[in-house]
Amino acid sequence: MRFYILVLMIIIALLIQVTLLNFISIWGVKPDLVLIIVTFDAFLRGSREGALIGFLGGLFEDLAVGSYIGMNALSMMAAGYLAGLTESRLYKESSLIVAFLVWVSSFTAQLINYILLSMMEVYIAPGVAFFNVIMPTAAYTALLALLFYRRFLRSNNKGLLYTDKI
Numbered sequence: 001m002r003f004y005i006l007v008l009m010i011i012i013a014l015l016i017q018v019t020l021l022n023f024i025s026i027w028g029v030k031p032d033l034v035l036i037i038v039t040f041d042a043f044l045r046g047s048r049e050g051a052l053i054g055f056l057g058g059l060f061e062d063l064a065v066g067s068y069i070g071m072n073a074l075s076m077m078a079a080g081y082l083a084g085l086t087e088s089r090l091y092k093e094s095s096l097i098v099a100f101l102v103w104v105s106s107f108t109a110q111l112i113n114y115i116l117l118s119m120m121e122v123y124i125a126p127g128v129a130f131f132n133v134i135m136p137t138a139a140y141t142a143l144l145a146l147l148f149y150r151r152f153l154r155s156n157n158k159g160l161l162y163t164d165k166i
Contacts, residue, residue, distance in 0.1 A: 002163045006041060010034055010057045014064055029133060031141040032106060034061055038080045039105040039145070040152045043098060047084030054080025068120065075112035079105040098149045103142035110134040 013033035021030040034057040042050020058076030062069045083105045090097050114129050124133075155161040 002161055005160050006037070006053055007056065009037055010053070010060055013037055014057075014060050017061075018064055026140060027132070027136050029136045029140055031144045032109070032137065033144075034058070035076060035079065035106055035109060035141060036102055036145045036148060037152075038076055039083045039102045040098065040149060040156075042080040042084035042105075043086060043090070043101055044092065044153070044156050045084070046087040047081045050080030050082075050084030051077050052080075054078070068116070071113055071116050072109075074116070075109040078112055079109040082108060092153065095146050095149045099142045099146045102145040103138045106138035106141040107134060110137055 013036070017030065017033045021033070024030070038050065038054045038057045041053050054076035055073050057080075058073035059070070061072040061076070066072055083101055086101060090101070092098075111134060114124065114134065117124065152161070
């Protein structure tokens with residue numbers, strides 16, 4: 001049941017991301033709501049689940065908006081896996097730690113996307129990519145994560161996302 005709820009959350013986040021967030025972009029960038037869910041879940045459940053949810057979330061993003069199918073799936077899978085490696089190492093109650101982890105995950109996913117695009121001979125100047133896309137997107141996503149982490153943690157511990165199997 002938990003898996004289906006996460007998939008539903010990702011679909012809703014993706015719908016919001018491709019519709020409503022177009023109206024509240026800052027400097028032409030918008031936060032990655034799907035990546036927030038992937039990072040939260042990976043941080044609370046580990047790298048295996050982080051990679052799986054990251055792959056699914058990235059694939060949904062690719063199918064909804066991408067012209068390079070699999071690029072977001074690969075980058076989010078890597079970000080989810082890496083975020084999951086911190087599962088037993090960091091304090092789970094701190095929203096600031098999680099916001100920093102979301103920043104790192106977003107930065108990593110965006111950097112992987114940039115590298116993959118350059119491997120497909122799509123040229124974007126490194127300075128433009130870094131300062132106009134990667135850094136602002138990571139910061140915006142991390143700030144937004146501060147608003148939602150407590151709810152996600154509560155749901156993971158006692159609510160809809162709770163399961164006694166780990």
